[in-house]
Amino acid sequence: MPSQKPLPTDDQRLVNKFLSTRNEHSFRQLYRRHTPNLYPLALRLAGGSETDAHDALQEMWIRACNKLHRFEWKSSLRTWLTGILINCVREATREFQKRREDELPEEYEGAGVQPSLTGIDLDQLISRLPPGYRHVLTLHDIEGYTHEEIGAFLNINAGTSKNQLFHARQVLRSMLREESLAK
Amino acid sequence: MNYETDELSSNERQAFAALPTEMAPPAFLEDRVVNQLKHSGVIRTMRKNWLPGYGQLAAGFAIALVLFVVGVFVGSKWNTKAAPPEEAGFILIVRNESAESGPKTPQEELERVKEYGSWARDLGGKGMLLGGEKLKDESRVLGPKEEAYTKPVEGGMGGYFLLPATSYDQALAIARTCPHLKHGGSVELRQIDRF
Numbered sequence: 132m133p134s135q136k137p138l139p140t141d142d143q144r145l146v147n148k149f150l151s152t153r154n155e156h157s158f159r160q161l162y163r164r165h166t167p168n169l170y171p172l173a174l175r176l177a178g179g180s181e182t183d184a185h186d187a188l189q190e191m192w193i194r195a196c197n198k199l200h201r202f203e204w205k206s207s208l209r210t211w212l213t214g215i216l217i218n219c220v221r222e223a224t225r226e227f228q229k230r231r232e233d234e235l236p237e238e239y240e241g242a243g244v245q246p247s248l249t250g251i252d253l254d255q256l257i258s259r260l261p262p263g264y265r266h267v268l269t270l271h272d273i274e275g276y277t278h279e280e281i282g283a284f285l286n287i288n289a290g291t292s293k294n295q296l297f298h299a300r301q302v303l304r305s306m307l308r309e310e311s312l313a314k
Numbered sequence: 315m316n317y318e319t320d321e322l323s324s325n326e327r328q329a330f331a332a333l334p335t336e337m338a339p340p341a342f343l344e345d346r347v348v349n350q351l352k353h354s355g356v357i358r359t360m361r362k363n364w365l366p367g368y369g370q371l372a373a374g375f376a377i378a379l380v381l382f383v384v385g386v387f388v389g390s391k392w393n394t395k396a397a398p399p400e401e402a403g404f405i406l407i408v409r410n411e412s413a414e415s416g417p418k419t420p421q422e423e424l425e426r427v428k429e430y431g432s433w434a435r436d437l438g439g440k441g442m443l444l445g446g447e448k449l450k451d452e453s454r455v456l457g458p459k460e461e462a463y464t465k466p467v468e469g470g471m472g473g474y475f476l477l478p479a480t481s482y483d484q485a486l487a488i489a490r491t492c493p494h495l496k497h498g499g500s501v502e503l504r505q506i507d508r509f
Contacts, residue, residue: 153358155348162344170339182459185343192347196356253329272322272330297317300326 142208150200162192165209169216175269176220179258187219194219217266217284256306264299271296342457402444402476404485407502408494409471429493442488446475
């Protein structure tokens with residue numbers, strides 16, 4: 132029985148088309164396929180700053196297009212783009228340079244009664260987390276990446292990712308508790 | 315509880331699952347990215363498809379010359395006020411998107427220049443043309459929250475004429491005489507809206 136090469140995915144077809152033509156139409160197809168999923172991620176990673184999210188997405192596409200010919204399809208295209216996006220956000224987000232990632236906000240009080248999530252703007256609370264916590268929590272609890280994948284994205288080990296996630300959740304719960312009491 | 319045993323409650327899982335993971339980015343961002351990629355040479359600009367070959371370049375040159383002639387001709391009436399003259403009722407926009415509208419030979423180009431110039435002089439002499447300019451093939455685009463960025467003009471508005479017409483019928487009557495039309499180009503009329 133002759134061996135059959137697997138059919139190329141939609142992403143592979145689009146990437147091959149772009150690399151062979153380098154034209155605007157094929158790029159727009161790639162852009163429109165992936166940017167709607169990457170846009171809310173960029174916004175969350177950038178702490179809700181639209182300007183930083185736009186800058187990061189633009190830089191992500193520029194870097195991706197320049198490196199596409201070297202992409203080896205060892206991960207999905209979406210995961211590869213996400214890795215580039217994270218780096219771009221971290222560079223574009225000025226607060227990342229200024230705030231210590233492991234610094235806990237003063238209001239952090241540890242675990243307590245489960246706070247209510249009713250009527251709470253969860254995204255707004257997540258945007259107030261320190262950048263390191265926000266990135267790990269967004270990638271794990273919203274985007275569904277594993278600690279190993281997050282470690283590769285952020286250049287940290289999986290244990291550090293777990294630790295950051297634990298603290299991120301604790302801080303978020305503390306914020307939720309305050310919000311619930313204020314309502 | 316430590317980081318090895320921490321789990322999300324079912325309420326927390328539901329709350330995270332309810333957050334949007336897909337959202338339409340603003341429309342301007344796509345064009346901004348495309349323009350940046352073109353500017354850096356990552357996307358090839360398909361000059362053959364939109365940029366004039368010899369014929370269209372010649373047409374552009376001819377239009378520029380015509381507009382210059384018009385400018386000189388009506389210069390005495392034109393001034394540098396920010397607003398168009400009050401008698402201007404319509405703007406006639408010369409559109410450059412046609413690939414077939416340019417002259418094919420130098421002789422044809424000269425004839426085109428004479429033809430456009432004659433048209434402009436004739437209109438000006440009848441008081442039906444107040445001014446006009448050619449526009450450069452580059453623009454700066456500014457969104458509500460963005461820095462201005464450069465956008466190459468691919469087709470679209472290549473120049474304009476100000477007409478003293480007071481109705482679309484009058485303006486269309488003038489526009490129908492524009493030689494750009496019979497050479498395959500198009501023109502657009504917009505009424506000036508004065509408050």
